[in-house]
Structure formats: C-alpha cells, structure tokens
Amino acid sequence: MNKPQGKVLTFDFGGTKLAGAIVNKATGEINHYRRKQTPKSMGSQGSLDVIYALSDEILKLNNGNEIQAIGISFGGPITRDGQMIIKSQHVEGWDYFPLPEVLSKHFGLPVYMENDANAAALGEWFYGAGEQCESLFYAQVSTGIGSGIIINGKIYRGMGLAGEFGHLTIEDDGLECACGKLGCLESYSSGWGIASRARKIYPQMAEESPLRQLTLGRPENITTELIFEAYRQGDEKMRALVRSAMASLARCLADTVCILDPERVVIGGGIAKSKEIIEAEIMPYLEKYIPKFIRSHFDLRFSVMGGQETLFGAALLSEEKFR
Amino acid sequence: MNKPQGKVLTFDFGGTKLAGAIVNKATGEINHYRRKQTPKSMGSQGSLDVIYALSDEILKLNNGNEIQAIGISFGGPITRDGQMIIKSQHVEGWDYFPLPEVLSKHFGLPVYMENDANAAALGEWFYGAGEQCESLFYAQVSTGIGSGIIINGKIYRGMGLAGEFGHLTIEDDGLECACGKLGCLESYSSGWGIASRARKIYPQMAEESPLRQLTLGRPENITTELIFEAYRQGDEKMRALVRSAMASLARCLADTVCILDPERVVIGGGIAKSKEIIEAEIMPYLEKYIPKFIRSHFDLRFSVMGGQETLFGAALLSEEKFR
Numbered sequence: 234m235n236k237p238q239g240k241v242l243t244f245d246f247g248g249t250k251l252a253g254a255i256v257n258k259a260t261g262e263i264n265h266y267r268r269k270q271t272p273k274s275m276g277s278q279g280s281l282d283v284i285y286a287l288s289d290e291i292l293k294l295n296n297g298n299e300i301q302a303i304g305i306s307f308g309g310p311i312t313r314d315g316q317m318i319i320k321s322q323h324v325e326g327w328d329y330f331p332l333p334e335v336l337s338k339h340f341g342l343p344v345y346m347e348n349d350a351n352a353a354a355l356g357e358w359f360y361g362a363g364e365q366c367e368s369l370f371y372a373q374v375s376t377g378i379g380s381g382i383i384i385n386g387k388i389y390r391g392m393g394l395a396g397e398f399g400h401l402t403i404e405d406d407g408l409e410c411a412c413g414k415l416g417c418l419e420s421y422s423s424g425w426g427i428a429s430r431a432r433k434i435y436p437q438m439a440e441e442s443p444l445r446q447l448t449l450g451r452p453e454n455i456t457t458e459l460i461f462e463a464y465r466q467g468d469e470k471m472r473a474l475v476r477s478a479m480a481s482l483a484r485c486l487a488d489t490v491c492i493l494d495p496e497r498v499v500i501g502g503g504i505a506k507s508k509e510i511i512e513a514e515i516m517p518y519l520e521k522y523i524p525k526f527i528r529s530h531f532d533l534r535f536s537v538m539g540g541q542e543t544l545f546g547a548a549l550l551s552e553e554k555f556r
Numbered sequence: 557m558n559k560p561q562g563k564v565l566t567f568d569f570g571g572t573k574l575a576g577a578i579v580n581k582a583t584g585e586i587n588h589y590r591r592k593q594t595p596k597s598m599g600s601q602g603s604l605d606v607i608y609a610l611s612d613e614i615l616k617l618n619n620g621n622e623i624q625a626i627g628i629s630f631g632g633p634i635t636r637d638g639q640m641i642i643k644s645q646h647v648e649g650w651d652y653f654p655l656p657e658v659l660s661k662h663f664g665l666p667v668y669m670e671n672d673a674n675a676a677a678l679g680e681w682f683y684g685a686g687e688q689c690e691s692l693f694y695a696q697v698s699t700g701i702g703s704g705i706i707i708n709g710k711i712y713r714g715m716g717l718a719g720e721f722g723h724l725t726i727e728d729d730g731l732e733c734a735c736g737k738l739g740c741l742e743s744y745s746s747g748w749g750i751a752s753r754a755r756k757i758y759p760q761m762a763e764e765s766p767l768r769q770l771t772l773g774r775p776e777n778i779t780t781e782l783i784f785e786a787y788r789q790g791d792e793k794m795r796a797l798v799r800s801a802m803a804s805l806a807r808c809l810a811d812t813v814c815i816l817d818p819e820r821v822v823i824g825g826g827i828a829k830s831k832e833i834i835e836a837e838i839m840p841y842l843e844k845y846i847p848k849f850i851r852s853h854f855d856l857r858f859s860v861m862g863g864q865e866t867l868f869g870a871a872l873l874s875e876e877k878f879r
Contacts, residue, residue, distance in 0.1 A: 310849065368714055368715070380815075382815075384707070384712070389707070390817070391691055391816050391817030391818055391819070392691070392817045392818070392819055393817065394850055395815065395816055395817040396815065396817075397814040397815070397817070397847060397849075397850065398814065400847045401811040401814050401815075402807055402810065402811060402845050405807070412847045412848065412849070413847070413848050414844075414845070414847055414848075417847075484725055484728070485811075487725065488724040488725060488808075488811055489815055491720040491721065491723050492703075492705075492718065492719065492720070492721065492724075492815055492816065493714050493718055493815065494713070494714030494715045494716065494717045494718040494719075494720070495714055496714070496715055521737075522737070524735045524736070524737055524740075525735065525736050526633065526717060526720075526735070527720065530715055
C-alpha cells in the first residue's frame with residue numbers, strides 16, 4: 234500500500250466540543266490540537282464562527298506549512314456521499330447543511346466529511362489497534378453508541394447508515410430510545426444510558442455507598458467517570474449496573490460478529506478509558522454469546538488512540554483509497 | 557460487467573438430498589436436474605459414489621457438450637479458501653475432507669466450492685431477487701438458518717464464517733442449540749425449530765385442531781409444510797407459533813440491517829414457499845424493530861428461484877470476479 238502523505242487540517246464536531254488539529258499522515262503525528270465548546274443554540278453560523286476561530290489559531294501555529302485538505306468527523310448521520318449533514322442530535326441548525334461545500338469555499342481546499350464512528354474506525358484501523366487488518370468492526374461506546382466497519386481497507390457504508398450498532402434491540406419492548414424504538418442497546422450500555430440508569434436507582438442507594446459519596450448526594454452530579462470510580466471502590470449497585478451494561482454490549486457484539494466474522498473487533502470511545510473494568514466484565518459474556526466455532530479466532534482489542542482516532546480518520550479521508 | 561459464459565456441472569450437497577444439474581451461465585438456464593438421497597451413514601465414499609452416479613446420468617444427458625468447471629454448494633461450514641469441508645451436521649465422514657481436490661482429480665476439471673447459504677446468496681443476487689444490487693443480505697431459512705452477504709458483487713466471508721445469522725441470540729438463556737449456545741435464532745425460527753416447538757405443545761392441542769387432524773394425531777408426522785397448512789386452516793396455536801417465530805426472525809433481521817444497511821434483503825430457503833404467511837407475519841415486526849431512519853429505504857424481497865439458487869450460485873463460482 235502506498236503510504237499516506239501530506240498534512241490535513243482536521244475537525245471533530247461533537248455534541249459538547251469542537252476540536253481541531255493538523256495531522257501529518259505520513260508520520261501519524263497530531264499537532265496544534267485545540268478545542269472549544271460547541272455552541273448549542275446559535276445555529277450553524279454559531280458553529281461556523283467557532284470553527285473559523287479554531288482554524289485561525291491552528292493555522293497560525295502551522296506557520297504557513299502546506300495543508301493538503303480538510304477532514305471532518307461529524308457527530309451525527311451524514312449523507313452517503315459525505316456532502317451533507319443529515320442531522321445533529323445535539324446542536325441545532327445543522328439539518329441538511331452542506332458543510333464540506335461551505336468550508337471548501339472558505340478555505341479554498343478540498344473537504345472530506347465522515348460521521349464520527351466511521352472516522353474513528355478508519356483512524357484506529359490505520360494507526361491504532363486495527364493494525365490495518367482485513368476486516369475491522371470498531372464499536373464506539375461513548376455518550377452514545379455507534380460503530381464503523383472497515384473492509385479491505387475501505388469504510389463500508391451500505392446504503393449510508395451501516396454500523397448503527399447502538400440501535401440493535403437488546404430488550405423487547407424495553408427502554409425508549411431517541412430513535413423512536415424500544416430497547417435499543419444505546420439506552421442500556423452507552424455512557425448516557427448507564428448514567429441515566431444510575432440516576433433511576435439513586436434514590437434506593439445507601440447514603441454511604443461510594444456513588445452517593447462521590448456525587449455528594451446529588452444525582453445530577455452522576456457521570457460515567459464517577460460510576461466507574463464507584464465500581465472501583467466496590468459499590469455493589471454500580472458493579473451490578475456496569476455488569477448488566479456489559480452483558481448487553483457483549484450480546485450485541487456477539488451478534489455482530491456472527492454476521493461479519495471480522496478479523497478484529499476494537500472497542501473505542503470514552504468507555505475504553507476504563508478498559509480494565511470493561512474487559513473483566515465483558516469477557517465472560519462474550520464467551521457466552523459468541524458461538525464456539527467463531528470464538529476460536531475472535532480477536533478483541535481496545536482503542537489505543539485516546540480519543541484522537543476520529544481526527545486521524547478524518548485526515549485519512551483525503552486519500553481516495555480509504556473512502 | 558462481462559456476462560458470465562459457459563456451462564458448469566453443479567452439485568448441491570444437502571442433509572437429505574444430493575442434487576446435480578448443468579447450469580448455462582449466459583442464459584441462466586438449468587438443465588438435466590437430478591437428485592438422490594444423501595446416504596447418511598456410509599461416510600464420504602458413500603456420498604462420492606452417489607455423486608458419481610448422479611454425474612454419470614447428467615453428463616450422458618449433456619451429450620458431450622463442453623463443461624467448463626464444477627461448482628459445489630455444500631450444506632455446512634467450509635474453509636475460507638473453499639478447499640476443504642470443515643464439518644457436516646447431517647452426514648458423517650466429511651470432517652476436513654478436501655472435496656474439490658477429489659472431484660477435480662476424478663473429473664479433470666477445476667472445482668469451486670461454497671457453503672450453501674453463500675452459494676444461494678450469490679445465485680439469488682445475480683439471477684434472482686437480488687437483481688445485482690450493490691449490497692445484499694440473503695437470509696436462508698430452511699431446516700436451519702444461514703445467510704450470505706454479497707458486497708460489490710462478491711461474497712463477503714470475513715474470516716470465513718460471516719453470515720452465521722442462525723446463531724444470533726434471540727433469547728437470553730433460551731433453548732439449547734446444536735452449536736452449544738443457548739437461545740440461538742435457529743432454535744426458534746428455522747423449519748427444524750418451528751417443528752420441534754410444535755411437537756412440544758402438541759399434547760396440549762385440541763383433538764379437532766387443524767394440526768392434529770393434518771398429522772393424524774401423531775406428533776412425529778409434524779412438518780413445517782403441515783404447520784403452515786394448519787395456519788391456513790385457522791389453527792390458533794400454530795398461528796401464534798408462526799407469529800412468534802417471525803417476530804424472532806424480524807428482530808434478528810432488523811439487527812443485521814442496523815449493522816449492514818444493505819441495499820436489499822432477500823428471504824430464501826424453504827420458508828419462502830409460504831411467502832404470503834411470512835410476509836403477513838413478519839412485516840409488523842420489521843416495522844417495530846428497524847429504526848425509522850433505516851426503515852425509510854429498507855427493501856425486502858423473497859427468493860424467486862424456487863430452491864435452485866444454490867446451483868446457480870455454485871455455477872457462478874467459476875467466475876473469479878464473484879468469488
């Protein structure tokens with residue numbers, strides 16, 4: 234494979250933050266990383282202003298070195314051709330917005346866009362735990378749950394929405410999901426799902442339980458980080474909750490593995506930060522749910538890129554062979 | 557795409573029958589179709605003898621016309637390179653048997669082999685309801701449940717076992733499956749699964765119920781055909797059973813569609829013969845389980861090839877571009 238060359242200005246549009254950096258594709262280095270809050274209620278122009286401010290800072294630090302292209306990771310569904318945002322669940326004003334065209338006009342550079350799970354999968358596949366394997370299933374477990382599929386060195390998109398892993402049904406007529414369905418995996422095992430389930434059982438938890446202590450008795454202080462910390466401190470209710478969330482995640486991973494039988498599975502996203510807990514809890518359930526004849530070659534890894542896989546993936550979009 | 561050319565001698569190795577025919581790839585015609593019972597207990601040599609007898613009949617009818625290659629559809633897992641059977645669930649003596657090599661020596665022709673679900677998917681994709689679409693998920697619901705995935709005109713195999721659709725978990729700690737897992741879809745919604753569930757409730761069924769009438773009061777007479785006939789005659793218990801089986805199938809199809817978002821889904825296998833029942837029962841559940849944003853372009857068809865899709869797929873294996 235020809236090695237990727239050149240530098241790409243990359244952006245990661247998340248629900249809470251807008252990040253940018255310059256990625257050197259050849260060396261796999263990331264430079265001039267900057268992030269700002271996503272302005273939630275100022276429409277697309279509000280976000281564009283933040284992007285321009287961010288890029289001014291980054292380009293100043295870049296000191297006139299050549300930029301080949303712009304790569305965008307967007308936290309929401311986009312059209313299959315990468316030309317248009319379909320929707321943002323978190324920020325208003327983005328529906329059917331042709332972000333690449335607008336940025337291309339502003340910067341005078343080619344612009345490539347992918348949704349964040351696909352971008353992360355591509356970045357992790359090339360530079361990280363995917364190790365450029367033949368087929369990768371990358372499960373992104375953060376606030377929400379998404380996934381990306383890389384087959385023969387390219388993002389597999391299906392009709393444009395392949396990898397909607399968070400919307401596999403884990404419980405018939407279960408919890409209501411933002412997608413309109415009941416019982417989606419995302420409502421059980423995502424950061425958001427785990428936190429909201431913790432909030433529900435909070436009133437029944439003992440005063441002296443680690444989670445109550447860590448959150449100072451206020452359920453609005455619950456975060457997944459504190460839930461995992463409570464787990465570490467031996468909080469029985471949080472241990473049971475995390476175990477149940479990992480059982481659900483394992484079952485959906487196993488189902489996916491039955492369909493795709495990929496060379497490798499990588500778990501990434503915020504949850505990968507608590508790798509030792511996830512691994513301990515998920516393994517027995519993967520053992521349970523993956524058929525023996527596939528389990529023998531099943532290969533699970535965790536993201537090694539610390540959240541920057543999306544920017545790396547966004548940078549790689551500038552190479553036609555990966556798109 | 558270059559049109560396939562030439563004639564291929566094809567075999568379909570099933571658990572109950574061994575079928576053979578000559579497929580004209582260019583015209584999509586099948587000729588000299590013959591079938592015999594699979595000898596269950598005479599080892600690989602027993603089956604080979606039947607194949608040779610079958611091919612003698614077929615080649616005699618073929619009258620010396622040129623045969624380009626041999627294509628095999630095998631009802632069980634094979635190695636990813638298509639060179640070896642891994643196992644037959646139904647017939648003894650096949651474990652790690654290099655069937656293509658043996659047949660190639662006997663016939664002096666190149667031999668290509670695929671498992672039956674992949675072969676059926678390829679045949680249906682090219683000549684049938686798949687209509688050569690960009691991405692196809694073909695669910696084969698017969699005695700067992702398998703599936704085949706065609707992406708960009710090629711069989712997608714993953715590490716070799718992709719498409720193990722029958723082993724998605726539909727019920728946690730549910731019915732025991734031959735694969736060693738609990739709660740696999742195959743135990744609920746396959747022909748075998750539906751029939752064995754009917755056998756379980758048979759003692760509680762009223763004397764005058766259609767299924768009891770059709771089976772002359774003997775549970776060993778139960779077949780899926782009679783269950784569907786009982787359904788047509790208004791048997792309430794069989795209606796509930798078929799509905800439950802279709803709810804399970806729909807949920808697993810929906811999960812698969814979330815992962816693959818294929819251009820088209822085709823349901824094939826023996827169950828496709830009762831298309832009007834399957835369609836009526838499965839549609840409300842697909843509506844329930846497929847997220848709205850995918851449902852809008854979800855496209856379900858039924859096999860139109862009457863069981864011969866495996867032979868057509870086996871024939872197409874002789875073209876390198878499809879393998």
